Amino acid sequence: MIGYLVRRVLHALVTILVAxxxxxxxxxxxxGNPLLARFGQHPDADEIARLRAENGWDxxxxxxxxxxxxxxxxxxxxxxxLARTNVNVTDELRKRIPATVELTLAALVLAIPxxxxxxxxxxxxxxxxxxxxxxxxxxxxxSVPIFFLAICLREVVTxxxxxxxxxxxxxxxxxxGLLLVDSLLRGRPDVFVAAVRHLLLPAVVLATIPxxxxxxxxxxxxxxxxxxxxxxxxxxxxxxxxRVVLRHALPxxxxxxxxxxxLQIGLLLSGAVLTETVFDWPGLGRYLASAIIGDRDxxxxxxxxxxxxxxxxxxxxxxxxxxxxxxxxxxxx
Amino acid sequence: MLVPPLPPQAGVVLVLxxxxxxxxxxxxxxxxxxxGSSASDSVLIYAQPExxxxxxxxxxxxxxxxxxLTNVFDTLVTYDDxxxxxxxxxxxxxxxxxxxxxxxxxxxxxxxFHDGTPLTSEAVKVSLExxxxxxxxxxxxxxxxYRSAYAMIDQIETPDESxxxxxxxxxxxxxxxxxxxxxxxxVSPTALTKLGEKSAEHPxxxxxxxxxEWSRDEKLVTAAFDEHWRxxxxxxxxIFVPVRENATRxxxxxxxxxxxxxxxxxxxxxxxxxxSELAVQEAVGMNVAYLAMQTEKPPLDKLDVRRAIYMAIDKxxxxxxxxxxxxxxxxxxxxxxxxxxxxxxxxPPYDPPAAKALLEQAARQHGFSLPLKLRLSVMNxxxxxxxxxxxxxxxxxxxxxxxxxxxxxxxRDVNQHFEHLMAGRHELGLxxxxxxxxxxxxxxxxxxxxxNISEAGNNLSRYRSERFHELMLAxxxxxxxxxxxxxxxxxxxxxxQDLPVVPLVHTSQRAAHVKRLQGFTLxxxxxxxxxxxxxxxxxxx
Numbered sequence: 001m002i003g004y005l006v007r008r009v010l011h012a013l014v015t016i017l018v019a020x021x022x023x024x025x026x027x028x029x030x031x032g033n034p035l036l037a038r039f040g041q042h043p044d045a046d047e048i049a050r051l052r053a054e055n056g057w058d059x060x061x062x063x064x065x066x067x068x069x070x071x072x073x074x075x076x077x078x079x080x081x082l083a084r085t086n087v088n089v090t091d092e093l094r095k096r097i098p099a100t101v102e103l104t105l106a107a108l109v110l111a112i113p114x115x116x117x118x119x120x121x122x123x124x125x126x127x128x129x130x131x132x133x134x135x136x137x138x139x140x141x142x143s144v145p146i147f148f149l150a151i152c153l154r155e156v157v158t159x160x161x162x163x164x165x166x167x168x169x170x171x172x173x174x175x176x177g178l179l180l181v182d183s184l185l186r187g188r189p190d191v192f193v194a195a196v197r198h199l200l201l202p203a204v205v206l207a208t209i210p211x212x213x214x215x216x217x218x219x220x221x222x223x224x225x226x227x228x229x230x231x232x233x234x235x236x237x238x239x240x241x242x243r244v245v246l247r248h249a250l251p252x253x254x255x256x257x258x259x260x261x262x263l264q265i266g267l268l269l270s271g272a273v274l275t276e277t278v279f280d281w282p283g284l285g286r287y288l289a290s291a292i293i294g295d296r297d298x299x300x301x302x303x304x305x306x307x308x309x310x311x312x313x314x315x316x317x318x319x320x321x322x323x324x325x326x327x328x329x330x331x332x333x
Numbered sequence: 334m335l336v337p338p339l340p341p342q343a344g345v346v347l348v349l350x351x352x353x354x355x356x357x358x359x360x361x362x363x364x365x366x367x368x369g370s371s372a373s374d375s376v377l378i379y380a381q382p383e384x385x386x387x388x389x390x391x392x393x394x395x396x397x398x399x400x401x402l403t404n405v406f407d408t409l410v411t412y413d414d415x416x417x418x419x420x421x422x423x424x425x426x427x428x429x430x431x432x433x434x435x436x437x438x439x440x441x442x443x444x445x446f447h448d449g450t451p452l453t454s455e456a457v458k459v460s461l462e463x464x465x466x467x468x469x470x471x472x473x474x475x476x477x478x479y480r481s482a483y484a485m486i487d488q489i490e491t492p493d494e495s496x497x498x499x500x501x502x503x504x505x506x507x508x509x510x511x512x513x514x515x516x517x518x519x520v521s522p523t524a525l526t527k528l529g530e531k532s533a534e535h536p537x538x539x540x541x542x543x544x545x546e547w548s549r550d551e552k553l554v555t556a557a558f559d560e561h562w563r564x565x566x567x568x569x570x571x572i573f574v575p576v577r578e579n580a581t582r583x584x585x586x587x588x589x590x591x592x593x594x595x596x597x598x599x600x601x602x603x604x605x606x607x608x609s610e611l612a613v614q615e616a617v618g619m620n621v622a623y624l625a626m627q628t629e630k631p632p633l634d635k636l637d638v639r640r641a642i643y644m645a646i647d648k649x650x651x652x653x654x655x656x657x658x659x660x661x662x663x664x665x666x667x668x669x670x671x672x673x674x675x676x677x678x679x680x681p682p683y684d685p686p687a688a689k690a691l692l693e694q695a696a697r698q699h700g701f702s703l704p705l706k707l708r709l710s711v712m713n714x715x716x717x718x719x720x721x722x723x724x725x726x727x728x729x730x731x732x733x734x735x736x737x738x739x740x741x742x743x744x745r746d747v748n749q750h751f752e753h754l755m756a757g758r759h760e761l762g763l764x765x766x767x768x769x770x771x772x773x774x775x776x777x778x779x780x781x782x783x784x785n786i787s788e789a790g791n792n793l794s795r796y797r798s799e800r801f802h803e804l805m806l807a808x809x810x811x812x813x814x815x816x817x818x819x820x821x822x823x824x825x826x827x828x829x830q831d832l833p834v835v836p837l838v839h840t841s842q843r844a845a846h847v848k849r850l851q852g853f854t855l856x857x858x859x860x861x862x863x864x865x866x867x868x869x870x871x872x873x874x
Contacts, residue, residue: 085387
C-alpha cells in the first residue's frame, strides 16, 4: 500500500513538472510578449530592451525554466506580475483561488447528486419516458456550449444577479475566502443570501456538463448491473427495488461513476475559464483568461499553470486512493 | 427485472411544475427590474470592459486606468469642461520667458491632497521628475509609456512653496498640452514615500474623488473629496466595475445595475438609444483610422500606385459598414474637432474606374504585373477608432479587387499587429490613433515624421519628407498659435500630395448611461470627468 502511494505521488510530481514546462515554453513561443501589451501604441525601445534583460528573456528558454523552477521550489514565490505594477502573483492567486473553489464546489454539489439521481431514474425506467427525457436533457447538457447557455440563462432568469460574487455595495473581510463560509462565520446572513444568489447562475451553468456526463454513466453502469445475477437473486429473496438499487447495484457501480466524476472535477477548472468570464466571477479562470488574451503576462500564466497542474494531479491522487477504498481488487493488484 | 409502474399522471405533474417554475421566474423578473437601481442615488457605477492594471499615472496607457486617474488626480493645467482649450487647474497662472525656455507656474493656494498633505511646488517637482528622470527613487515600475512626452523638460526648480519653474532643453509648443495629460498627474509625495510600491494600488491625489478600496477584478471604489478646490462633487461615491462582455454591460445597464458604460459597438449603442430609460451620448472623436502604405516597399514607393489605392476606397461606404453611420470620412490625419485641422487642399476623388486606369498605367511604367498582390495587415481586436476591424478589412479587400489589387489578409493580435507595422514588415496596414494631448503635433509628428521610423516608432508608412520634417520641428518650437496653424496647414497639404496614408474615418465617441444621470458630457479628448455628475430627482423627466 505504501509503495503504491509513493508511486502515485511520484507520478503526480512528474505530471506537474511536465505540464508546467510545456506551458512555460509554449507561452514564450507564441508571438507577442507582455511588454508589447504594457506599452501599447507608445513603445519605448530602450526601456523595453532593458526590461527584457531584467526579466531574463534574452537567456535560453530552458535556462529561464530552470531558474523559475528553482525559485518556486526554494522560495514558493511565483514571481511578480508583468502586467500589473508591483503585484505578487502568489498574492493575486491566493485571493482568486477561493472564488474558483467556491464556484466549482457549488457546481459539484449540484452536478453529482442530481446526475446520479437522474441516472438512477433513467436506469430503473429504462426506455420509458423518464429515461428518454433524462437522456435527452443529458445530451443537450453536454452539447450546448457553456457560454451560449450562460447568455441564454442570463436573458431568461432576470431575477438573479449575473455578475460578480456580491452586490457592489456589500463587502466582507475574508477569512477563508469562501463567501458562503465566511458570511456564516462572521454572522452575516444577509451576505450569505446575497452570495448564494450570485452563485446560482454560474454554478448551474458550470454544472450542466458534469451533471449530464454523470447521469449517462450512472445510467449505463446501473443498467448493466441491474441485469446481473446477484441483483435477480436479491429481488427473488424479496428485497424491494429501491433497496436493491441503492444498497446493491449502486455501490457496485460506484467505481466507474467515481472515475468519471473525478475527471469531471478536473474539467470543471477549464469550464471555469468560460463561466467566470461570462459572469465576471473574480476567480482563477478569469484571471488566466485576461493574462493570456490581454496581457500575455508570462508570470501570471505560468503561475496559473502550476496551480491548475497541482490541483489536477492531487485530485487524481485522491481519486486513486478512493478507488482502492471502493474496490478491494485494486488493492490486491 | 421488475420495474415499478410509472404513475400515469407523473408526466402531467412534471410539465405543470416546469410551467410554474418558469412563470414565477418571469414574475420575479418583472418585479426585479421594476425595483430599478440597486444602489442608492448618491452612488455612480461605471462599468468598463477591463480592470486597470495599475493606478500609478506614469505606468499606464490604457483607457480603463485613465478614466480612474482623471477623477482621482489633477494636473497643473487641464482642458476646459467642454472644449480642448487649456485652462488652469492646480496651477492658477503661468508665463514663459521670451525664448520659451523657462516656464513659471503659480500654484493654486489652499489645495490639499486626499491624505492631508498640502500641495507645494515640491510635490509638483517630485511628480514631474518621476517622468523626466531616468532613475528616480520614487519610481516603482520603470515601464513609463509616456516618458518621451516630457523629454523636453530639463530641470524643475522650486523658488518658493507655490512657484514651479520648468527649464526646457528647447522651446516647446506642446508643453502645456502634455502637462494636461494624465501621466503628469500631481501625486502626493508623502503617500509615495509612505506607501512605496503599494502606491500603484492606492493612488493619492488632489482630484474630485478620493480612493477608498480596490479589489482587483471586482470593484474600485472612490468617494467624493470634500475639500476639492472646485467644490465637493455632487455624488458621494464613484465605483468602477470591470464587466468584460459587451452583452453583460448592455444587460446590466438595462437593469439599472450600472449607470454608465462605454466600449460598446455601434449596433449595441443604437439599440440602447431606443430605450426610454437610457441615453446614448455622442461627440466628435479625437481620433483617426487610416490605411498605412509601407512606402519603402515597391511598388508602394510609387505615388501613382498609392494614389490609385486612395481612389479605390469609398470612405462613405466605410462609415456605413464599419461604424453604423457614427463616424465621418477623413481627409486629413488631424481630426476636424481639433484646432489645426485643415481641409484646404485637394484629395484624390473616389473613382474606381480612374483608379484602375491609373494602376494599369503605373504597372506598365514601373514594370509590375496585374493583379498586384498585396498583404493587408489587420488587428483581431476592436479599437475605439476601429470598432469592427473585420468589416473594414472585408470592404478594403473588395474595393481594391475592383482596381486590380489582390489583397491577402494578415491578421494578428493587436499588440503584435502594431509591432509588425512599426518594424515595417507590412505592405498595407490598418491602423489608427487616439489623441493623447489634443495637439495636431500628436497626430502629424507621431504618425508621419521621419523621426518616428523605427522598431518602436509610429510612422507606419515610413514616410520621409524633408519639408514635412522641417514643418514639424518648427511647429514644436513655435509658441505663436497663429503661426503654428500655418505650419500644420502646409504639412497636411503636403501629406495629401504625397499620400503615404489613406485617412479613412474619424469615429464618434459614444457612451451609454441611465437617463437620470446628468451633468456628464463626453469630452472631445475622451476624458471621463465625473465631478459634476449627479442623478435627477426620481420622477423628474
